[in-house]
Amino acid sequence: MNTISAENQLDGVIRAVHSGAVNDEIEIVLRGGQPVAVTVTRASTTAMQLVAGKRVTALLPANQIILSARQGTEFSADNQLTGVVSARRDGAVSCEIDVQVGDGLTLTAMLTEGSAGEMALSEGVFVNAWFNAANMILFCAE
Numbered sequence: 001m002n003t004i005s006a007e008n009q010l011d012g013v014i015r016a017v018h019s020g021a022v023n024d025e026i027e028i029v030l031r032g033g034q035p036v037a038v039t040v041t042r043a044s045t046t047a048m049q050l051v052a053g054k055r056v057t058a059l060l061p062a063n064q065i066i067l068s069a070r071q072g073t074e075f076s077a078d079n080q081l082t083g084v085v086s087a088r089r090d091g092a093v094s095c096e097i098d099v100q101v102g103d104g105l106t107l108t109a110m111l112t113e114g115s116a117g118e119m120a121l122s123e124g125v126f127v128n129a130w131f132n133a134a135n136m137i138l139f140c141a142e
Contacts, residue, residue, distance in 0.1 A: 032103030
């Protein structure tokens, strides 16, 4: 049995593959209908036979997610999901924040205690979660 340290394992289906000279952007639709983009090398697209309709899992480490509790805030990230904080686990320096983004899908983000405190992140707070396509890893079992 294989295990993976990436806290966020997002199951979905490829909607489209946009080929570039070196990298390809893979559009995925998650089980809740949310679109997510993942960047992979052209070689990976070929080796993994990534085509529309194929089931994949996008892996995203918790420390690659940016959270904001302010509505209307913009970041230069490829992906944005909106949800509500469902749990907070505090440590000495950092904390983990779980964000329910719909249809049973939860993202886990890692923030400093200071940042989480400044945003007053607690259960029930609405947040935006941003992350870049290049910070994700694509996995397929087939």
